[in-house]
Amino acid sequence: MKISEVMRETNLTKKAIYYYEEEGLITPWKDSENGYRTYSEEDVKKLNIIYGLRKLDFSLKDIQAILSQGKNTKEIINKQLDSINNEITCLLKNKAVLERLSQKDSESIIGEFKSVIADLDKESKNIAGYMLKELNRVLPGNLGKMFAIQYGQFLDEPLDSPEKELAWQNMIYMLDSLEEINYPDDIKDIINEKFERLTDDDLEKFKEKFISETNKILARTEGPSKEEQDEIRKRIEEVEKNPAFQKEKELQQFMINHLKPIFHDVNKYMYILSSRFEKFNQLMREILSN
Incomplete structure (x- = not known):
C-alpha cells in the first residue's frame, strides 16, 4: 500500500507516519534504490491503533508498550484512566466552585475566593x-x-x-x-x-x-x-x-x-x-x- 492510501485509511499526515516509522512502531518495506515505502495491512492496523491512542492522550512510551505487548495493556489503560479521572475530578470541583460563586454577590465572592482557591490547589497537587x-x-x-x-x-x-x-x-x-x-x-x-x-x-x-x-x-x-x-x-x-x-x-x-x-x-x-x-x-x- 502506498503512503497516500495509508494517509486516507488512517487520517494521519505523512510526517506523522514517517515519525512513527522512525520510532520503530511500524516497519514498512523500503526500496533501497528510490526510497519508496510499501505499507502492509499490519502497518495500517498499527497506525489506526496509534491514532486512536493519541486521541486518548496516551504517551508515545505507553503506545510503544501496548504495541509491543511487552507490558500488560490493561494495566497501561487503567493508568491512563486514573489520570483522566483525576483531571475530571478537578474539573468537576472547579465547576462546583464556579456554580457556587455565581450565586453570590460580588462582595461575598471576593471574601471566599482565597480559601476556595487554596482548597482547589491542595487537591490538584496530587495530579x-x-x-x-x-x-x-x-x-x-x-x-x-x-x-x-x-x-x-x-x-x-x-x-x-x-x-x-x-x-x-x-x-x-x-x-x-x-x-x-x-x-x-x-x-x-x-x-x-x-x-x-x-x-x-x-x-x-x-x-x-x-x-x-x-x-x-x-x-x-x-x-x-x-x-x-x-x-x-x-x-x-x-x-x-x-x-x-x-x-x-x-x-x-x-x-x-x-x-x-x-x-x-x-x-x-x-x-x-x-x-x-x-x-x-x-x-x-x-x-x-x-
Whole structure:
C-alpha cells in the first residue's frame, strides 16, 4: 500500500507516519534504490491503533508498550484512566466552585475566593503535571518560560510528599527572588517561539526522539550499552547540526550568563522533584565524557 492510501485509511499526515516509522512502531518495506515505502495491512492496523491512542492522550512510551505487548495493556489503560479521572475530578470541583460563586454577590465572592482557591490547589497537587502548570501561573513571564523550556520534561510528576512540596516552594522562592533580567528582543522572540513549540519541525522531531530514546534507557536498571551511547551521541550531533539549533545555543548562553549562580541549587531541588532528573544527568555525563 502506498503512503497516500495509508494517509486516507488512517487520517494521519505523512510526517506523522514517517515519525512513527522512525520510532520503530511500524516497519514498512523500503526500496533501497528510490526510497519508496510499501505499507502492509499490519502497518495500517498499527497506525489506526496509534491514532486512536493519541486521541486518548496516551504517551508515545505507553503506545510503544501496548504495541509491543511487552507490558500488560490493561494495566497501561487503567493508568491512563486514573489520570483522566483525576483531571475530571478537578474539573468537576472547579465547576462546583464556579456554580457556587455565581450565586453570590460580588462582595461575598471576593471574601471566599482565597480559601476556595487554596482548597482547589491542595487537591490538584496530587495530579501529574501540576508543577509545570503551576510554574506558568506563578512565574508567567520570560523567566518562567525559560525554566519550563529547560526543565519542563522533568516537571511531570505529582507534588505528592512534604519533601517535594518544600523543595518546590523553596525553588519558586529562589527564582522569584532573582534580580530582574533584561531580555533583548531577539531572546524574547526565541523564548516565546520555543515555549509555544513553534520551532523548526525537524529540530523538534530530533529532540523528541532523543528524549524518547533516553527515557527508554532511564526506565531500565542497567546502564546504556555502547551502541545506545553511540546512538544518543549521534542524535545530539544531528540536533547541533540543524540550523535552528543556533537559537538553542543563543538561549542556552543567555541562561548561563544570567542564571549560572543558581543552577546548582535548582538541580538540588530537581533531584527531589523528579525521579528521572538525577539519572538523566548521570547518563548524559557518562555519554559526553566518553
